[in-house]
Every structure is written in C-alpha cells, then in structure tokens.
Amino acid sequence: MSTPEPSTEWPLWEVFVRSKAGLDHKHCGSLHAADAKLAIQLARDVYARRQEGISIWVVPSNQIVASDPGDKSSYFDPMEDKVYRHPTFYALPDALNHM
Amino acid sequence: MYTQAMDTLARESGDALKPVRSTEEKLLEERFDARIDAGDFIEAKDWMPAHYRKTLLRQISQHAHSEIVGMLPEGNWVTRAPTLKRKLILLAKIQDEAGHGLYLYSAAETLGTSRDQMLNALHTGKAKYSSIFNYPTLTWADMGTVGWLVDGAAIMNQVPICRCSYAPYARAMIRICREESFHQRQGFEALLTMMQQGTEAQRAMVQDAVNRWWWPCLMMFGPPDAESPNSAQSMRWGIKRVSNDELRQKFIDATVEQAKLLGVTLPDPELKWNEERQQHDHGPIDWAEFWAVVGGDGPCNQERLGARVKAWDDGAWVREAALAHARKHTPQQQAA
Numbered sequence: 001m002s003t004p005e006p007s008t009e010w011p012l013w014e015v016f017v018r019s020k021a022g023l024d025h026k027h028c029g030s031l032h033a034a035d036a037k038l039a040i041q042l043a044r045d046v047y048a049r050r051q052e053g054i055s056i057w058v059v060p061s062n063q064i065v066a067s068d069p070g071d072k073s074s075y076f077d078p079m080e081d082k083v084y085r086h087p088t089f090y091a092l093p094d095a096l097n098h099m
Numbered sequence: 100m101y102t103q104a105m106d107t108l109a110r111e112s113g114d115a116l117k118p119v120r121s122t123e124e125k126l127l128e129e130r131f132d133a134r135i136d137a138g139d140f141i142e143a144k145d146w147m148p149a150h151y152r153k154t155l156l157r158q159i160s161q162h163a164h165s166e167i168v169g170m171l172p173e174g175n176w177v178t179r180a181p182t183l184k185r186k187l188i189l190l191a192k193i194q195d196e197a198g199h200g201l202y203l204y205s206a207a208e209t210l211g212t213s214r215d216q217m218l219n220a221l222h223t224g225k226a227k228y229s230s231i232f233n234y235p236t237l238t239w240a241d242m243g244t245v246g247w248l249v250d251g252a253a254i255m256n257q258v259p260i261c262r263c264s265y266a267p268y269a270r271a272m273i274r275i276c277r278e279e280s281f282h283q284r285q286g287f288e289a290l291l292t293m294m295q296q297g298t299e300a301q302r303a304m305v306q307d308a309v310n311r312w313w314w315p316c317l318m319m320f321g322p323p324d325a326e327s328p329n330s331a332q333s334m335r336w337g338i339k340r341v342s343n344d345e346l347r348q349k350f351i352d353a354t355v356e357q358a359k360l361l362g363v364t365l366p367d368p369e370l371k372w373n374e375e376r377q378q379h380d381h382g383p384i385d386w387a388e389f390w391a392v393v394g395g396d397g398p399c400n401q402e403r404l405g406a407r408v409k410a411w412d413d414g415a416w417v418r419e420a421a422l423a424h425a426r427k428h429t430p431q432q433q434a435a
Contacts, residue, residue: 009215012420016221030205031273032214034426036417046198049191050278069144 008045012061013039015046017053025057103377135337140266143209151336152210154329155265158338159207160217165229166200167221168403172236179241188285189242202271209267221358222408230389231319240301240308246286247361248309248316248354254279255350256320261354264337287357294362302362304358309358310366317381318389320347326386344402 010032016025028047033039039058048056067075083089092099127146134141141147170193177193180186204214220226231249236242257276263269293301321343324330333339341349351370358365369382391397 008419008422009213010418027201030208031201031272034421035429038421038425045194046201049194049198066144069142 010034013043013058014061015039015043016042016057016059017047018055019053021054026057028052030061042097132335135264135335138337140269141264142266150332151197151265151338154333154336154338155210155268156207156210159203159210159268160212160220161227161229163200163203163207163217164221164226165232166196166203168228168232168407170196171406172232172234172399173242175236176239179239180242185242185289192246192282192285195282199271199278201276202274203268206265206271218411222366222404222411224404225397227393229319230392230397231315232403233317233392233399234312235399237311238308240290240303240304241312243286243289243293244307244308244312246282246284247290247357248286248312249288249319250279250282251354251357252316252319252350254283255346255353259340259346262337262340287361290361290363305361306363309363313366313371314384314388315392317347317384318386318392320350322342322386322389341370348378351381355379430433 011032011034014030014034014035015028018025026081031039031042031046033042036058040056043056043058047053079085128148131141131146131148133149135208141151168244173189173193173196177186177189180189204217207217208214208374217226231252236245254276257272257279260272261269261276263272290305297305298376321327324342324344327343330342355365355370369380369383371380372378373380392400395401
C-alpha cells in the first residue's frame with residue numbers, strides 16, 4: 001500500500017452535543033466526514049450511542065478561531081485581581097442571610 | 100478497550116532521551132516539567148518536548164489501532180451468538196470499540212499526525228496494536244472470556260490513563276472508561292450463565308477459554324518493569340501513572356476472587372496467596388511468546404492485518420464517492 005493522497009482524507013469536524021433540554025451545547029470531540037449531513041449522522045453514532053444528547057452541532061474544524069495559548073496570561077490574568085466582581089467580595093451581616 | 104504498555108521505543112530505535120539542546124529549549128522544558136509537577140494538563144497547542152509528543156503519538160495511535168483491530172475477534176461471533184440478546188450485546192460492544200478507536204485517533208491527530216498516516220502505519224505493519232488480538236476466538240466461551248479478562252485487564256490499564264497529563268488523551272480515556280464497564284460485566288455474566296445453567300460440556304468450554312486467555316491477558320500489561328527502560332520517563336511526564344508490574348499484580352489479585360465466584364480455575368499451579376506481601380504470587384510469564392506475537396508471529400497476526408487492509412481497500416470507493424458527492428453539492432468547499 002502506498003501513502004494515500006492527502007486530498008482523499010475526509011475533512012475534520014468538531015462535534016457539540018446538547019445533553020438535555022435547557023443546557024448548552026458542549027464540545028465533545030471531533031470526527032472525519034465527507035459533508036455536513038454525514039458529519040451529523042456519524043456524530044450520532046460516535047458520540048451519542050447512549051442517549052448522551054438531544055441535539056448535535058457540527059462545525060468544520062478549520063472554521064474554529066481560537067485564542068492563542070501563548071497569550072493566555074495577558075488575556076486572562078488581568079481578571080485575577082478583580083475580586084470585586086464576585087459576590088463573595090462583599091462582607092455583609094449574617095442577618096441578611098441570602099442576598 | 101485496549102492499551103498495552105508496550106514500551107518498545109528504545110528496543111526498536113534506541114533513540115530514547117537525547118541530552119537537552121539549546122538554552123531556549125532547556126528553559127521551555129523546565130517550564131514544561133514544572134507544569135507537569137504542578138499537575139497541570141497539557142493541551143494540543145501548548146509547547147511540549149519532542150519526545151513527549153512522540154511517545155504520546157505512539158501510545159495513542161497504538162491504542163486506537165488496538166480498538167479497531169479488537170473488533171475482529173468479536174466480529175467472528177456476531178452471526179453465531181447463541182441468542183438474539185447476546186447478539187445485540189455483542190454488536191453494541193463492537194460498536195463501542197469502533198467509537199473508542201475514533202476518539203483515540205482524534206486525540207492522536209491533535210499531536211500533528213493525520214488519520215491516513217496512522218492507518219498507513221497500521222496497514223504496512225509499521226505500527227503495533229495490542230498483542231492480545233492476535234489470538235483466535237475459538238468458541239462462544241471466548242466471547243465471555245474476552246469481556247471478563249481482556250476487557251478487565253484493559254480497564255485496569257486504562258483507568259490510570261484518565262489522569263494522563265495530555266488532556267485530549269485523558270478526555271478520550273474518561274469517555275472510554277465510562278463506556279467500558281458494561282463490556283466486562285456482560286462477559287462475566289455470559290460465562291456465569293454457562294457455568295450455572297449450562298451443560299457439563301459448556302462448563303468445560305468456559306474453563307478451556309479461561310485456560311487459553313489467562314497468560315496472554317497477563318502479557319497485556321507489557322514487559323516487566325525491569326525491562327521497560329522508558330517507563331521512568333513516561334512516569335515523569337505523567338503519561339503513565341502506574342507501572343506494568345503493579346497493574347498486572349492488581350489484575351491478578353482481583354481476578355482470583357472473580358474466578359472463584361465463577362467456578363473456574365486459573366491455569367497457573369504457582370498462583371497462591373502470599374500472606375507476607377498480601378498479594379498473590381504467580382508463575383513465570385513466557386515473554387518469548389509475547390515478543391514473538393508483538394513481532395508478528397502470533398497465531399492470527401496475518402489474518403487480522405489482512406482483514407483490516409481488505410476492509411480499508413474495499414471501502415475506498417465509498418470514501419471517494421462520499422467526497423465526490425460532497426464536492427458536487429458544496430462547490431465552495433472545493434477550494435478549501
């Protein structure tokens with residue numbers, strides 16, 4: 001067997017599954033499929049064999065734009081010292097109970 | 100199911116760790132090691148040492164191949180399952196193995212290889228898969244035994260990999276382990292049914308299957324620790340969490356009790372409880388057999404690989420047709 005031509009490989013898709021009504025679609029993996037219709041069908045077989053979902057999204061992997069992991073600190077660390085954005089920052093009397 | 104701690108890297112190419120390179124790389128590697136020490140997960144786009152990538156690529160693709168080839172011994176019994184219930188169970192299990200192979204191929208692809216490259220390595224015999232699938236499944240009792248012992252050994256091997264430092268692999272393993280436990284349980288139940296409700300001949304069939312699968316299952320954990328020169332590095336990097344011998348011992352200790360429940364014996368006259376160690380002692384494992392099977396001389400190596408290559412070649416027109424259909428209906432993708 002010779003090495004197959006790269007163009008014969010089916011494109012890669014990212015699969016997102018909504019596990020039940022009211023919840024977000026969540027990324028659960030990827031798969032190769034010739035087109036969108038086939039991708040949905042294969043996603044059902046590969047990622048939802050046990051009622052893991054009620055809805056599936058597939059997105060061509062090359063269409064995903066991601067933040068650069070190298071920029072992780074400059075992007076996300078500035079939030080570290082903004083504790084006042086969390087409710088726990090505010091010390092209130094116990095009598096107030098559930099605010 | 101099935102990883103095998105084969106650790107053949109050094110044995111095959113002798114290219115284990117090279118001394119550290121440039122200052123910059125040394126710094127990157129120090130940072131990487133610190134992340135590993137801190138219990139951080141490594142993601143696909145993060146910097147990683149070349150050898151870490153290579154080791155993982157090898158282990159994950161080998162694991163994926165094992166899942167796919169692992170469908171073949173069981174496929175042998177789909178049309179001959181004794182009842183419709185058993186046939187449905189077997190089909191579901193085989194479908195799971197296909198799914199597990201796909202999760203793992205996807206995880207390996209994040210490391211910068213292509214599906215076709217991996218399949219090509221398998222089909223040309225360059226890549227390995229678990230030695231266990233080069234043994235034949237001769238009777239229906241083999242199906243139960245594969246579930247009980249082979250999947251049991253695989254689960255023992257795989258649970259620690261759920262904590263692997265490489266996150267895409269760990270995520271795939273979590274999913275796999277969640278789905279896997281039914282595999283072992285259905286196997287044990289199939290055997291228990293034969294042992295408790297079967298004829299004398301069926302009970303003998305179960306014992307025969309156990310006799311044939313026991314030693315190859317112990318080999319699934321890979322060579323003894325003393326002969327696994329790369330294990331230390333894999334442990335250091337959090338790719339491997341528990342040593343081959345430790346896992347093997349754990350499997351033996353668990354299985355002895357299960358065999359008693361089932362009413363079968365394990366084919367090792369030296370197998371006995373060691374009060375001092377609080378573990379079972381066992382007889383010597385025939386590593387010459389293991390290396391022969393890994394090297395291509397097992398009972399079914401040619402048949403398994405032949406079946407895989409045939410399936411791939413016979414399916415070529417379907418893959419091409421689906422792609423041609425997709426291009427025809429979405430012309431804008433043609434350029435992509």
